Amino acid sequence: MRAILLPVLIAASTVLAGCGGGSGSTGNDTLSVAATAVPHAEILEVARPILEKEGVRLQVRVFNDYVQPNDQVAQKHIDVNYFQTEPYLDAYNKGRGTSLVTVTGVHIEPFGAYSRRHASLEALPAGADVAIPNDPSNNSRALILLHTAGVITLADPSNALATQRDITANPKGLKFRELDSAMLPRILDQVDLALINTNYALDAGLDPTRDALAIEGSDSPYVNFLVARPDNKGDPRVQALASALTSPEVREFIERKYKGAVLPAF
Missing domain, CATH: 3.40.190.10 (Periplasmic binding protein-like II)
Structure with a gap:
């Protein structure tokens, strides 16, 4: 699938589990x-x-x-x-x-939009189920990418903290599901579209340059x-x-x- 290479209008993203707590540096070196x-x-x-x-x-x-x-x-x-x-x-x-x-x-x-059900953003059906990050900065980043791709319209796409309340047009009637960023690759089979941070996409075996239906440009x-x-x-x-x-x-x-x-x- 060819990705739509998109410029972005503003700036955010990021992972855990491993070694538990502990203190800071254990020595001066x-x-x-x-x-x-x-x-x-x-x-x-x-x-x-x-x-x-x-x-x-x-x-x-x-x-x-x-x-x-x-x-x-x-x-x-x-x-x-x-x-x-x-x-x-x-x-x-x-x-x-x-x-x-x-x-x-x-x-x-570069932040990307991924789907295992559809080959393009144009193929998204009415009422499509779209999963996006739930933290403020990545939530807005997802919405801005969709705005830039022409899927929705935001009142101010330069607003780095835009939310669903800032959507002024949603022609396909997309239904947004806000989830923890780390969860998004895991539910890709269950939704029509997921907006995923590249670190999580790579960790899940996705290739952003090949698999994303839309992706931020190199000027991100x-x-x-x-x-x-x-x-x-x-x-x-x-x-x-x-x-x-x-x-x-x-x-x-x-x-x-x-x-x-x-x-x-x-």
């Missing part, structure tokens, strides 16, 4: 990082040997949700995280009263950032990781490994 499995933890493995040359030992903790990585950093159990876009971070800080900050942008994961402003606290953003270990994540080695890995499904943002 260790830096702990919360990340999603794909592609974030994979990219961190490329950065690992670069950091080792700087005398920094990387401790990666993998998560499969979008809340715990920020909670762990805010509570100082983990030093930094790498999984999210700035709009998502802004919404988290506003909702939790925290002040986590971006360190450097690393990559873009939804950059995934390395994130820290204000008190440790300037830590030499954090800055060393920022440099490693924006190195030629990481750029080459992203371009070779993901073949357009993930794009360098530096």
Whole structure:
């Protein structure tokens, strides 16, 4: 299926489960990082040997949700995280009263619309069941993609926190189901269309460049950032990781490994 390559009008996305709680760095040479499995933890493995040359030992903790990585950093159990876009971070800080900050942008994961029932967005039936993320930033990102594809109309498609209440036209009468982002690939067989973050799509074996019916363009402003606290953003270990994540080695890995499904943002 050929995807419709779409530009986007504004900016967000991001994973857990793995290693349980624990404290932050266990020594002055260790830096702990919360990340999603794909592609974030994979990219961190490329950065690992670069950091080792700087005398920094990387401790990666993998998560499969979008809340715990920020909670762990805010509570100082983990030093930094790498999984999210700035709009998502802004919404988290506003909702939790925290002040986590971006360190450097690393990559873009073009957001996509997927279906196992229909070959195109035009083929969606009246009253189609559409699953979208339930967190504010990715919820709006899904709606903006559908607006850009001409499936719905939003009052202000530049609003990074648009909701269903902002839909001014829905010609097909789409019925939206809001679910946790991690759930969306699992229910793809049960809905007409699902709007899925690329990290979860890749983890589920989907190829965004081949399987998506619509996908954000390479100009997507939804950059995934390395994130820290204000008190440790300037830590030499954090800055060393920022440099490693924006190195030629990481750029080459992203371009070779993901073949357009993930794009360098530096």
